[in-house]
Amino acid sequence: MTLSQIAKFILESKKIGITYHVSPDGDAVGSVLALFNALKSLNKDCYIISKDTLSENLKFLKGSDEITGEITEPVDETDVVVVLDCGNLERVSANLKEFTGTIINIDHHLSNDKYGDINYIDSNAAATAEIVFELLNLMGISFEKEDSVIKDIGTCMYTSIVTDTGAYRHSNVTERTHRISAVLKKIGVDNTFIYQSLFDNKDFSRIKLIGKALSSMQLILNGKVALLEIDKNFTADLGIDIGDTSDIISYGLQIKGVEVTLLLKEVEDGVKASLRAKSYVDVRKIAEVFGGGGHIRASGIKIKNMSMEEAKYEILNEIQKEL
Numbered sequence: 601m602t603l604s605q606i607a608k609f610i611l612e613s614k615k616i617g618i619t620y621h622v623s624p625d626g627d628a629v630g631s632v633l634a635l636f637n638a639l640k641s642l643n644k645d646c647y648i649i650s651k652d653t654l655s656e657n658l659k660f661l662k663g664s665d666e667i668t669g670e671i672t673e674p675v676d677e678t679d680v681v682v683v684l685d686c687g688n689l690e691r692v693s694a695n696l697k698e699f700t701g702t703i704i705n706i707d708h709h710l711s712n713d714k715y716g717d718i719n720y721i722d723s724n725a726a727a728t729a730e731i732v733f734e735l736l737n738l739m740g741i742s743f744e745k746e747d748s749v750i751k752d753i754g755t756c757m758y759t760s761i762v763t764d765t766g767a768y769r770h771s772n773v774t775e776r777t778h779r780i781s782a783v784l785k786k787i788g789v790d791n792t793f794i795y796q797s798l799f800d801n802k803d804f805s806r807i808k809l810i811g812k813a814l815s816s817m818q819l820i821l822n823g824k825v826a827l828l829e830i831d832k833n834f835t836a837d838l839g840i841d842i843g844d845t846s847d848i849i850s851y852g853l854q855i856k857g858v859e860v861t862l863l864l865k866e867v868e869d870g871v872k873a874s875l876r877a878k879s880y881v882d883v884r885k886i887a888e889v890f891g892g893g894g895h896i897r898a899s900g901i902k903i904k905n906m907s908m909e910e911a912k913y914e915i916l917n918e919i920q921k922e923l
């Protein structure tokens with residue numbers, strides 16, 4: 601189905617659930633809230649499904665108070681569920697097992713499983729919000745005039761783009777990314793406010809935690825790999841959960857000569873690994889060896905029933921092959 605047909609299909613639906621991937625990041629949340637606010641402005645019956653609650657730094661987005669973590673499956677009479685920014689069914693932040701309506705899967709992950717009844721995957725999009733921007737245009741939402749509704753929708757999408765491009769520094773940025781950003785800037789979206797809300801808004805304890813993580817960082821494989829290991833006891837003395845680690849892992853790539861950063865986090869039933877590459881290693885390929893996925897320069901893995909030591913050995917072995 602073309603995006604234009606998908607736009608029409610959504611507009612012809614009666615009750616629309618919208619969801620994203622578990623542990624939603626700025627792209628997931630921004631994309632979902634952009635679509636939610638847009639459909640509301642068109643007087644459509646829609647709502648957000650989310651097993652997750654939101655991190656504090658995303659609560660400035662319009663509609664974020666709708667995300668309570670309490671609606672975890674489609675409500676009665678829902679005919680369509682739109683899943684945004686999620687590569688596979690296991691990672692959807694909604695229980696869709698009993699759902700008999702239509703699942704629309706809109707995403708930009710190259711490793712997307714095409715689990716929807718309708719799938720629209722554009723891996724050239726730096727953020728899922730780039731696809732949502734086109735979808736909303738096709739729904740007749742105008743980004744010409746500056747009003748508060750359209751500015752709120754734009755703020756959601758700009759947040760998505762800033763998040764997934766590392767504030768425009770990653771190689772996924774295209775001419776389209778800047779063109780959409782320019783349109784959003786023109787309708788009054790406040791880029792400084794968004795950046796500061798997202799990144800310059802941390803608790804002091806978070807900075808201390810980053811410091812602790814960085815002080816244990818190691819450089820290995822001839823200085824090409826930065827390794828961060830976070831075991832279960834890591835935050836015990838700080839009394840806080842480590843949560844999302846994307847801010848921590850990005851430090852590894854700031855080091856001269858480093859190509860890959862590997863962050864290992866010990867969890868209840870195994871190990872979570874995050875990988876980032878600077879310029880040539882395909883970390884999505886490495887993640888797929890272990891059943892994970894993501895993007896070429898940013899990917900993730902969840903390995904069950906494996907110790908940190910084993911996971912480290914296995915993943916570093918794969919990284920070494922690509923260096």
Ligand SMILES: [Mn+2]
Pocket residue numbers: 627628685708726727728764
């Ligand atoms: Mn994304």
